[in-house]
Structures are given as C-alpha cells and as structure tokens.
Amino acid sequence: MSLLIKNGEIVSDGKRFKADVLVEGEKIAQIGENLSAPADARVIDASGKFVFPGFIDPHVHIHLPFMGTFAKDTHATGSKAALIGGTTTYIEMLAPAGNEDLMDAWHLWTGMADGKSACDYSFHIGVTNWNDQTEGYLRELVGQGMKSFKVFLAYKGAFGIDDHALYQVCKLAKELDVVVTAHCENADLVAELQQKLLSEGKTGPEWHEPSRPESVEAEGTAHFATFIEMTGAKGYVVHLSNARALAAALDAKNRGVDLKIEVVIPHLTLDKTYAEREGVEGAKHVMSPPLRDKSNQARLWDALDRGEIDTVATDHCPFDVEQKHMGDGNFTKIPNGIPAIEDRVNLLYTYGVSRGNLPIERFVDAASTRTAQIFGLYPKKGTVQVGSDADLVIYDPAYRGKISAATSHVNNDYSGFEGFDIDGRPSIVTVRGEVAVEDGQFVGTEGRGDLLRR
Numbered sequence: 001m002s003l004l005i006k007n008g009e010i011v012s013d014g015k016r017f018k019a020d021v022l023v024e025g026e027k028i029a030q031i032g033e034n035l036s037a038p039a040d041a042r043v044i045d046a047s048g049k050f051v052f053p054g055f056i057d058p059h060v061h062i063h064l065p066f067m068g069t070f071a072k073d074t075h076a077t078g079s080k081a082a083l084i085g086g087t088t089t090y091i092e093m094l095a096p097a098g099n100e101d102l103m104d105a106w107h108l109w110t111g112m113a114d115g116k117s118a119c120d121y122s123f124h125i126g127v128t129n130w131n132d133q134t135e136g137y138l139r140e141l142v143g144q145g146m147k148s149f150k151v152f153l154a155y156k157g158a159f160g161i162d163d164h165a166l167y168q169v170c171k172l173a174k175e176l177d178v179v180v181t182a183h184c185e186n187a188d189l190v191a192e193l194q195q196k197l198l199s200e201g202k203t204g205p206e207w208h209e210p211s212r213p214e215s216v217e218a219e220g221t222a223h224f225a226t227f228i229e230m231t232g233a234k235g236y237v238v239h240l241s242n243a244r245a246l247a248a249a250l251d252a253k254n255r256g257v258d259l260k261i262e263v264v265i266p267h268l269t270l271d272k273t274y275a276e277r278e279g280v281e282g283a284k285h286v287m288s289p290p291l292r293d294k295s296n297q298a299r300l301w302d303a304l305d306r307g308e309i310d311t312v313a314t315d316h317c318p319f320d321v322e323q324k325h326m327g328d329g330n331f332t333k334i335p336n337g338i339p340a341i342e343d344r345v346n347l348l349y350t351y352g353v354s355r356g357n358l359p360i361e362r363f364v365d366a367a368s369t370r371t372a373q374i375f376g377l378y379p380k381k382g383t384v385q386v387g388s389d390a391d392l393v394i395y396d397p398a399y400r401g402k403i404s405a406a407t408s409h410v411n412n413d414y415s416g417f418e419g420f421d422i423d424g425r426p427s428i429v430t431v432r433g434e435v436a437v438e439d440g441q442f443v444g445t446e447g448r449g450d451l452l453r454r
Helices: 075-084 102-113 134-143 163-176 187-199 205-211 214-231 243-254 265-269 295-306 321-327 344-354 360-374
Strands: 002-012 015-024 027-032 042-045 050-053 055-060 087-094 120-126 148-152 179-183 234-237 259-264 311-313 392-402 421-431 434-438
Touching (some): 015 360, 055 075, 055 344, 087 148, 102 120, 163 234, 179 214, 187 214, 214 234, 243 259, 259 265, 265 295, 265 344, 295 360
Parallel strands (some): 002 042, 002 050, 055 087, 148 179, 179 234, 234 259
Antiparallel strands (some): 002 015, 050 392, 421 434
C-alpha cells in the first residue's frame, strides 16, 4: 500500500515546514516538495492541516485489577479510542498484585492484548514485590525488550513496595540500562491521614484530596529521587500533579539526578472542585495523585513550555459509574482513575496551543517525540522521518466540537471532561501506513497492533 500526503504542514523534531510525505508499505519513504505517487497510491490532500507523528501515551491502564474490580476497557475498545484521539502507540502499566507471580501476570497481560489492539503497544513492568525470583524474571523480560519498570510508593498492601525493594529495583535498572517509572506518594502518611479523616466522619469523595495532600506527593517525589541518585539509575516520575512536587523533582534534576517528569492531562485541565461534587459526581473525578487546587495549573503549564516537564500522558483508567459507587460512604474504596486516552491530544492542543501559550513544536515533543526517546522507541516512533514507521496524524485545526460520553469510544459510561470545548481533531490517522481513522471513525484493522520490543 502507498499513501501520498500532500500540502500539509509537518511538525516534528522541533521544526515545522510544508512538504509532502510518501508512505510505502509501513514506512515513510520520502519527504519533500511536489512528490509524485505510484499509480496505485491513495493521495490525501492535507491543505490547511498539520501532519504530526503519531502520538504516544506513556501511561495507560487497560487491564487493571483495583479495589476488588477491574478497569472497564479492553484492548480492542481502548486502542480504537486511542487512535480516534490521535494516539498510535501506548505503553501499558503491567501492574500485578503484590502476591501475584510476575511471569503469570506477564502472560495474562500480553495475552489480553495480543490480536486485540488496533495500534502498537508496549509495557512498563510493574514490580510490586521482591522475592527470590524477581530479579531473574526482570532480567528475562528486559531481554524481551521491556525496557522500563514501574514501582508504586503508594497503595501499601496492594501494589506498593518498601525501600529495600525500591533499592533493588533501582540497582538492577542501572545495571540493565532500564528506566524506573514511579508513582510518588508516601504510603504510610496516606494511610494515617485516611484513617484520621474516616474517624472524623469525613467519608465523601471531597476528602480524597486532603488524605493525599501536596506535601505527601512532594515527599514521595524527593524520596524516589534519592534512590535514583544513590544508584545512578534513570528515573521517571509519573503523573506529577502540583508545584511542590515539581519543585522537589527539579531540585533533584539540578543536582544532576537523571529524572524525567510526566504530567497527565487531567491535572492540566481539571481541578479539585470536580472531585468535591456531591456523591458519585465527585467520585467520577477521584484519581491519585488527586486533582489539585487550580493554582497549580499555571506552574505546570509553564514547566511544560520550558521542557522542565518532559511528557504529557493520561493515566487512563476507566471505571464506570456503578464501580465508582463502591466508595459510597468511604472515599478510600472509590476506584481511582478516569478515562482520558481519547481526549489527551485534543485537550492538549486546545488548551495548550490554540488557547494557551504552548508552542506547537513543544506540544508534539511532549505528546510524542520525547516519550519515544525516553522509552527506546525513537526514531521508529515519535518522528516524521524517512525510514520511521508511518504512524501519522493529519490534524484539522479548524474543527470545533465538544467532548461527551455520548460520542466517546472508550468502554465507559461517563467522561471526566464532559462539555469541554475542542479546537481541532485528527481527520486521518495512520498506523504503520494503514489508514485507521477517518473523520472521527475507526476504519482500520482490528488486532493489527504489535507488541513493541524496545
């Protein structure tokens, strides 16, 4: 199959320029002006549109056992929603329970994705305990191309690990040149605050954020950075939510610690008042770290603009309204997470580029290129270059719409961004040269996605 994309404005690797893109098979074959196409090629006129590299979401939960239930998406539904939103690759957090065998989890997670995902995918390997088999398992999985680990400094008794395990993980990661990604909250402080609030009769979703205040996340961030510093490993803070935690991460960076920072789209666009709504309306917006005071958003956007924050992800984790009701009368039992995989790119473009001060080059860098570079996918992914995979997003900045659960493609019955305006959307999305989305509809091949060995 050949595609010729004509008259678009390419934005990639810090540059923007007018050029045509010729795709042969699964790869970008030529980039230049006035390219000609083979007789059997499909020609796409991208006049007035941007041509972006396919976007990459580095923080996704498709299958996740949590709070006695499971996230609602399948790899079929989640990948289609991702593609409609312009995301052509996602990295899922493989997060077994602390008492679960890691290799059993590997076979379960990969089996669920195999032949189901419509776009390419990979995994961060969650280390939720440390026993006599853990190191051998991790060496085997790294040998299979899984080049990042995930640790939780929160969720004690479920996913969380102690400092001994954290040190072992970081030490091994340094040896194997693996990135350690970390959820940074102080689990013991969270547990104490939760019980204090419950004992005072403070049980609604509005108490979730006070049980995990900014100081607890800042302490967890500094704690993780210390272990990265002591071992010389590569660290990556996931879903950083507030200015105090950012200051802790940047302090470590300024000391020379190899620490990357991720922010997720809910923390850039939503604030804690959404989770303070009564009953299940508040529970819909419960996630960890929690939505914060709106005053944090300006600092996060500024740090994103400066490149101090490296990437923008989702922490996509869809639980439906019935599942959110599990926390009625006890906020600690609300399944954490909101759906976002379909909305990340459009929200970031709208409120960063179109209505904000985020340069379009930094938008592409944060939502695609830098993720590919950090996690070993570049230049196969994350760039518009000859020889790269033909994962391309033809983006229409003239489109206007609103986000609604009624038109969403994730397997969920509400949207955390209901009613948000959208300036622009992908008009065509390709996955390795095949058109997968046209005008907001999936038209690709189900199950075509590959497990990426990084």
